[in-house]
Amino acid sequence: QAVLTQPSSLSASPGASASLTCTLRSGIDVGTYRIFWYQQKPGSPPQYLLKYKSDSDKEQGSGVPSRFSGSKDASANAGILFISGLQSEDEADYYCMIWHSSAWVFGGGTKLTVL
Amino acid sequence: EVQLLESGGGLVQPGGSLRLSCAASGFTFTSSAMDWVRQAPGKGLEWVSVISASGGTTYYADSVKGRFTISRDTSRSTLYLQMNSLRVEDTAVYYCAKALGYSSGEGLDKWGQGTRVTVS
Numbered sequence: 606q607a608v609l610t611q612p613s614s615l616s617a618s619p620g621a622s623a624s625l626t627c628t629l630r631s632g633i634d635v636g637t638y639r640i641f642w643y644q645q646k647p648g649s650p651p652q653y654l655l656k657y658k659s660d661s662d663k664e665q666g667s668g669v670p671s672r673f674s675g676s677k678d679a680s681a682n683a684g685i686l687f688i689s690g691l692q693s694e695d696e697a698d699y700y701c702m703i704w705h706s707s708a709w710v711f712g713g714g715t716k717l718t719v720l
Numbered sequence: 721e722v723q724l725l726e727s728g729g730g731l732v733q734p735g736g737s738l739r740l741s742c743a744a745s746g747f748t749f750t751s752s753a754m755d756w757v758r759q760a761p762g763k764g765l766e767w768v769s770v771i772s773a774s775g776g777t778t779y780y781a782d783s784v785k786g787r788f789t790i791s792r793d794t795s796r797s798t799l800y801l802q803m804n805s806l807r808v809e810d811t812a813v814y815y816c817a818k819a820l821g822y823s824s825g826e827g828l829d830k831w832g833q834g835t836r837v838t839v840s
Contacts, residue, residue, distance in 0.1 A: 639827070641828070643765075645765075650815055650831035650833055650834055651757075651815075651831050652831075653827070653830070653831075666829065667829075700765050702765075702767075702828075704824070704825035707779045707825075708767060708781060709755065709757075709767035709770070709825075709828075711764060711765040711766065711767060712764075713764050714765070
């Protein structure tokens with residue numbers, strides 16, 4: 606079982622909101638990790654969006670709109686990237702990442718389609 | 721403005737070697753850990769290696785351990801990745817990335833444009 610699992614795709618309408626999940630493998634407690642989120646558009650490198658561990662330990666990337674926010678769902682053992690007021694430019698791949706056992710681990714990525 | 725410029729990619733036969741470079745500017749190079757991350761064609765991101773700001777600590781993904789070596793030259797503000805015993809499955813775009821802090825595990829906030837490595 607992968608350390609981090611993301612849905613492969615998600616669709617939403619312009620102006621709507623989207624919640625992208627990043628589920629940690631059973632036995633790895635989401636509460637102990639900072640979760641980092643990245644956006645990647647075709648042909649471009651990833652862009653840092655934010656990091657989230659708790660409401661008192663979080664950071665927005667430089668220039669990242671407040672429409673992007675992070676949270677956790679402890680009951681689901683998952684990190685969440687919430688995007689409000691979806692715009693066509695938000696269409697991209699989104700990756701979560703954690704530092705686990707002295708290595709960075711990425712989720713498989715979610716392709717967000719805005720249509 | 722932070723700039724990371726990778727170079728050194730190309731076409732190499734299986735079993736061959738390449739050295740990637742990443743020239744850094746726009747920030748205090750000696751204050752940031754640095755990473756290499758790769759992305760195979762049509763696939764997701766895979767972390768490769770990290771080196772602390774001092775160069776004293778390094779970590780590698782199991783897939784490259786014993787074959788790749790990360791290093792940094794503070795006088796040149798340049799990050800390197802020596803890749804030996806290359807395999808077809810090492811084919812990818814290789815990105816260098818700047819860490820948010822001094823040590824490994826502090827997140828990556830800036831990425832270069834990447835350099836393409838093809839092993840065939």
